[in-house]
Amino acid sequence: MHLKDIIWMGGLLTVLSFPVSATEIEWPVYGGDNLHQRHSKLTQITKNNVSGLVEAWEFDTGINATFQATPVVQDGVMYVSLPFNDVVALDAASGKQLWRYEHDLDEDYPICCGPANRGVAVSNGMVFTGTIDARLIALDAKTGEKRWDNRVVGDNTGIREEVSRLDDSELGSVSGTSGAGINMAPMIYQDTVIIGITGVGYGLHLDATDSDSPLGAVVGIAGKYGRRGFMAGYDMKTGKQKWQFDTIKSKNWEGDFVTKTADGVELPRDIAKERASLEKYSDAWRYGGASAWSTPVIDPYTGILHFGTGNPSPQMEGSSRPGDNLYSSSLLALDANSGDYRWHYQQVPHDSWGYDVASPPVLFEITIKGKPIPAIGQAGKTGWFYVHDRRNGKFLYKSEAFVPQKNMFELPTSEGTIIYPGVMGGANWSPVSVDARRRLVFIAAIHWPVEYKLHQQPARNGEAAIRYSSMSPLNTPEKHGLLTAIDLDNGEIVWQVKTENPLIGGVLSTASGLVFTGEGRGELMAFDADSGEKRWSGKTEAGVNAPPITYSINGKQHIAVAVGGNRLFGFKTGQKIKVWRLP
Incomplete structure (x- = not known):
């Protein structure tokens, strides 16, 4: 029930007030509501009193590591997935631990992408979580006891072609592995748990002391790395797989060999050369990548599931994967009941820059020529907010660029080419927030120039010469964050705020006109949704690089966020x- 319903009584217009429903005062799913708008109807915390927020409680997880999870709050209980896949249930009013599931991580499994998990799903008395060692697990919501545990990738954890170690005088030692895991929070549709795998496009990186070290160069080299990604549905009661959609096509993955993006940007492709190499690389699709990084959103009216895919594999280097590499770097729509394909929109065909479709899509309505259109939007690593008709994927518009852009879609050179946005984004995995009444989408983004460089290791010890590329984030004072409000109906920037650090984590908005997001130096911030004016800052001991949420319990509105930083971004x-609330 909405806050107010309007009815006719005896010819008079009458306004009836109703209490906000439980789902509107809590945070029952990853995206806040079934449209994943991350917008709350709560109004107790306002522009005028937000400066008075005080700490309500804090919970020490005992695990010091990159923390990206969105808490889920249902029936007064907060459920949070921790780094390395422990799960806790907390009293949402006090922070008291109710139970803790300790994950028995498979130490022999090839972990590729750090310890972070982005959340759980709660339904039918169970808590569902995906793990970095590629397991989907169901827990009892009251006790935390395991109901079932399913290794979703089977025996095929990944495929890696052995290559000689690269020793580069500039980059240092470079090596790589392939491994499939799960980072996203699951989604529930009827009696099905839906989740996808990540890491399948992982290739070569700088050697690191651990899997969660700060990002150095990302290296692209031709070869057979990884496997195909997928999104799949599992029976809620048993964990048995019901359907699977592979994110790389086994037939015609090369597509139409397009020379432009679908929105008209020229691509630097040698189509004749790509076509000539098709036979040589006829099995490239087997290692094609296209991770599913972020939680899908399901249209509650049609049952269509929408999600984004990662870059093709091998990353950056396209010579051993001729063609458009469908469906990598795309927004995809599937039937949530069957996993059947409905439509796709490939943002970057034959992606050589790491422009994953990483930020979760969001659903809303817009009006075009007087007609309401059910729309879907996605904030790209490219720096544009893409908007489509979600019924058929028709491209409607892209926004003004919300980050600076230079030399996009340029290939690497031996001298090095400065590109932005690069592999960091734009909008990375951070979810956006939509205030449908204000007609605004709020995007947390990154300006971080990178150097895209071509390298050649000469022939030695009887081995052939190796040609490869690197994309290195530059340690420059130019890097910063941008919080942007964009008009949903025309894509124009309404306001923009520059922050000291690149923004990675996500956004929350409220009906009272506030926008919350965190920064890596250690603060959660609140901004005026209408002007971008900073209204409050809550200091923290570590980086705030996870999406904040809000909920109400015992008549008090709370703001909560995971404070665990992000080592990958430094x-x-x-x-x-x-957790904060008013006194």
């Missing part, structure tokens, strides 16, 4: 969940 890690 932000201080921690081990707390922090």
